[in-house]
Amino acid sequence: MTKTIRNSAVLLAFVTIGCSSTQPVAVAPPPPPIAPPVVDHAAQLSMQGADAVLWQNSSAEAYRLFQQGYELARLKLDANLAKHIEMKDPEPCAVVVDVDETVLDNSPYQVEQVKKHEVFDQDTWKQWTDKASAKACPGALEFLTYVNTAGCEVFYITNRDKREQASTLKNLNHLGFPNSDTKHLLLMEGTSDKTDRRAKVDSTHKIVLFIGDQLRDFDERFKDRKVDSGKGLVDSMNDALMNNFILLPNPMYGTYRDAVQGKGSDTEKQQQMEKWFQENGY
Numbered sequence: 001m002t003k004t005i006r007n008s009a010v011l012l013a014f015v016t017i018g019c020s021s022t023q024p025v026a027v028a029p030p031p032p033p034i035a036p037p038v039v040d041h042a043a044q045l046s047m048q049g050a051d052a053v054l055w056q057n058s059s060a061e062a063y064r065l066f067q068q069g070y071e072l073a074r075l076k077l078d079a080n081l082a083k084h085i086e087m088k089d090p091e092p093c094a095v096v097v098d099v100d101e102t103v104l105d106n107s108p109y110q111v112e113q114v115k116k117h118e119v120f121d122q123d124t125w126k127q128w129t130d131k132a133s134a135k136a137c138p139g140a141l142e143f144l145t146y147v148n149t150a151g152c153e154v155f156y157i158t159n160r161d162k163r164e165q166a167s168t169l170k171n172l173n174h175l176g177f178p179n180s181d182t183k184h185l186l187l188m189e190g191t192s193d194k195t196d197r198r199a200k201v202d203s204t205h206k207i208v209l210f211i212g213d214q215l216r217d218f219d220e221r222f223k224d225r226k227v228d229s230g231k232g233l234v235d236s237m238n239d240a241l242m243n244n245f246i247l248l249p250n251p252m253y254g255t256y257r258d259a260v261q262g263k264g265s266d267t268e269k270q271q272q273m274e275k276w277f278q279e280n281g282y
Contacts, residue, residue, distance in 0.1 A: 041266040043117035052251035057107035065249045070139030073246045080208040094205035098212035099158035101250040104134040132171035148178035159188040213250035225259035
């Protein structure tokens with residue numbers, strides 16, 4: 001009995017020593033942290049404008065609004081010309097128009113940018129204007145032909161730059177727009193403010209009508225949207241706008257959007273857009 005107990009104690013000690021001498025188990029290192037997904041802010045901005053581009057490019061409503069705008073332009077032109085003749089003003093008459101989204105439809109460029117999830121940039125825009133393939137906005141050619149037969153000159157004041165002069169004239173001439181020459185095409189030179197260019201036309205002609213897709217095509221004061229998005233200025237200038245300006249539809253881009261998203265990077269623009277919607281939802 002004593003020998004058995006002694007042998008058991010020895011065996012237990014051996015097992016205990018054997019267990020205590022096993023190698024430590026290797027522990028796997030923690031997985032590396034997962035990097036946050038890269039956010040393509042340009043793509044987000046592009047898709048935010050997709051509905052506006054779709055509407056401008058394909059809707060019957062946009063098509064009709066352009067026709068309606070130019071129908072109203074004819075009525076205002078006739079009324080203003082009648083006043084001009086009644087006053088026996090010897091100055092030649094002129095109609096001042098913007099180019100993009102006023103007489104030339106660039107919505108195909110905007111469609112292409114949305115398709116690629118990209119936003120406007122000067123390089124792709126120049127590639128588009130170099131094609132000189134924009135179609136006429138609905139009603140534009142018919143109206144400006146009427147302007148020409150009524151004895152008025154047409155001046156095109158645009159914020160396309162000097163590099164686009166040849167392609168713009170080629171596009172306008174191909175479509176048959178009157179006064180499509182260097183004298184009547186006033187391009188941007190250093191500033192998007194059209195005030196001086198309008199004044200240049202006004203110094204030699206009686207401007208009887210302005211047409212554009214931005215309120216700034218009539219008066220640069222509309223650039224300031226700090227108070228009520230500029231609506232108060234619209235009300236205060238109602239008479240001048242009613243008699244002398246035709247505003248055409250363009251939700252794709254413009255001062256209204258710049259006033260919200262600013263002119264920073266795509267990331268900053270996206271942040272400003274998100275902030276606006278956060279602050280203005282119900």
